[in-house]
Amino acid sequence: MSDISDMSSFWSGWVTVIVLGSIFGCAWLLWVTRKSQKFDSETEQTMGHEFDGIAEYDNPLPKWWLVMFMATIVFGLIYAALYPTLGNYGGLLGWTSHNQWQKESDAAQEKFAPLYAELAARPVEELAKDEKALKMGQRLFANNCAVCHGSAARGNIGFPNLTDHDWLYGGTPEKIKETLKNGRNAMMPAWGAIIGEEGVVATAHYVRSLSGQETVDSTQVAKGAELFAANCAACHGADGKGMPAMGAPNLTDGVWLYGGTQGIVEMTLRNGRAGVMPSFQQTLGDEKIHLVTAYVYSLSQAKE
Ligand code: HEC
Ligand code: HEC
Structure with a gap:
């Protein structure tokens, strides 16, 4: 055995x-x-x-x-x-306990399979208004996602808030589903060795000025603007509004994944960041992903 x-x-x-x-x-x-x-x-x-x-x-x-x-x-x-x-x-x-678990899980699978299949055939927008589908989606979220995104899906440092309309990769049903199926690997390169410590400090001042923070030094901001145009605009956009295709965040909206203080922004620039959202294709499969997608989609719709 x-x-x-x-x-x-x-x-x-x-x-x-x-x-x-x-x-x-x-x-x-x-x-x-x-x-x-x-x-x-x-x-x-x-x-x-x-x-x-x-x-x-x-x-x-x-x-x-x-x-x-x-x-x-x-x-x-x-x-x-x-x-x-x-x-x-x-x-x-x-x-064996494993066989017993397998038997019970097969039985549950068989019992719920028709229900999952029926729900999977309906569009996400519709499920996002269906009480019963949302309950099932919420349970899947609690078991699979809450460890990182929090039980209310409000996120934490490094783990995005999913309720706030602010999307790294996009909040349409298609984009959410793509995130869940394939996972996401964010790549923010480390700049410490490239633009030097002074460059890091200046660019951090500039980045913070983008979201209207007042405690910035204007000479640093001017210097940082040049470095930003040369090094950062390719991913974050010339206006700093981000690029969902690669998960480069909008730096102008005051919503921070890692934090917007001078010290933290400097740290982000110096060492880079590499947030990983795991793929759930293996664990959940298409039908359950469809349900969680509806739940996540509903979270940001509710407040509109
Ligand atoms: C191991 C931790 C972890 C788990 C578990 C996890 N996530 Fe994530 N998720 C992340 C991280 C980290 C990111 C941000 C990746 C990045 O930095 O670009 C993310 C990003 C996302 C995004 C993209 C948000 C945006 O703004 O575009 C969605 C949607 C999402 N997760 C939903 C889920 C759902 C639903 C589940 C459960 C099925 C889940 N996540 C489970 C860590 C996790
Ligand atoms: C290759 C594309 C790329 C380049 C070039 C790039 N970034 Fe990023 N940046 C990213 C990605 C992707 C993330 C998200 C990282 C994550 O989710 O873990 C990010 C994250 C950030 C963050 C964190 C935002 C938050 O909400 O906490 C800041 C600040 C930032 N970048 C500033 C810069 C600056 C300044 C430069 C130029 C010196 C730069 N980036 C260059 C792709 C890039």
Whole structure:
């Protein structure tokens, strides 16, 4: 059974020793104390110790208790033989938790397949208004996306807010779906070694002036504007409004993926950035991607 035989032989042996040792240890304990287990031998004799006036009779185990003890030992041995309890030993029944999970997941798949197929045939714009479809999309989002984008999809540093109309790659159903199917690899090169530390500081001043920040130094802004035109406009556009085809953000709108303070913008320029959105084609498949797309699409529609 390949899915359980990946324990090393040391740990497999260790588990086996503990399981069998416990069962046979209990059996041994019953055996060595068997002399005191004659059921008709109730006495008034005590064990000889006393605490606060309380003493203990030297009597055998109650019969029902002893029988249960033995039954437990027998049960333990049978269980160990049937199920994969002993390290890499698979058990006579061939049961594994993985098979069980697979069976349940296949059953769920079969049950929901017609529903998914029906929903997948309807356009995203329509599903984005369908209560039931949105609930399913939201559940998929909670399980697959919330770790990075947050449970309310508002994002975090480095993880875009999906509710704000501000899109790196585009917010149409087609673009969202493309993002989910293929994933996205953003490439913002590192500029520290190319334009130097002074260039980084000046360009950061210029970038911050684009979104109307007031705490910028005008001589730095003038110097930065030249560097920007020469180095950055190719991706971010001459006006700094970004380029969705490559996920280069709009730098003029005051919405920041990594942060808009002088220090953070300098850091972005010096070291570059490489945000990765994973592809969900393998994990979710077409029909579920269609549903999550509708959910994500609905988030930014709601506020219009
Ligand atoms: C491992 C973290 C991670 C997970 C999980 C993840 N994302 Fe992302 N996602 C990102 C990052 C990072 C970006 C931004 C990539 C970049 O910097 O260009 C992104 C970008 C996006 C975008 C593009 C936003 C825009 O402005 O164009 C969408 C849409 C999106 N994610 C939706 C989802 C959905 C839906 C899921 C779940 C199915 C998901 N993401 C799961 C990290 C993640
Ligand atoms: C090859 C294309 C390319 C070039 C050239 C480029 N950038 Fe970028 N830039 C990007 C991409 C793509 C991102 C998004 C990175 C991510 O999502 O991880 C980005 C991100 C940024 C950010 C972060 C924005 C935020 O919201 O936090 C800033 C600031 C920035 N670039 C400024 C510049 C400046 C200034 C230059 C020129 C010195 C420059 N970029 C050159 C593609 C480029």
